[in-house]
Amino acid sequence: MEFDFQEWAGLAKDDPDAFERKRREAIDAYIARAPEAEQQRLRGLQFRIDMERQRASNPLSACIRINKMMMDQFTTLRGALDDLKSEVEGHRAGYPRPAPVSAEVLPFRSSQ
Secondary structure (H helix, E strand, C coil): CCCCHHHHHHHHHHCHHHHHHHHHHHHHHHHHHCCHHHHHHHHHHHHHHHHHHHHCCCHHHHHHHHHHHHHHHHHHHHHHHHHHHHHHHCCCCCCCCCCCCCCCCCCCCCCC
């Protein structure tokens, strides 16, 4: 779908109800194109976004709330990445990097 900012802005200004219907249709169409395994998660995320928009007193407040949601997720992901990096580097407190294991490879006789 090609996004025409002027068209959307004009619709939002002139017919907010039509804008909201079109916005919902575009979101639903995007979710429907996602892999089936991801669709439930995307619907849940969209529900959370919609609830934040409803709870906000104005559009700027909605934007700030949604930005906070995004930053909270980023912080969580960053923490997980930092934990993984520490574990890989062997610096995670209480969990030293395991020593390499050596093994003797035994030859097997061919049955033929």
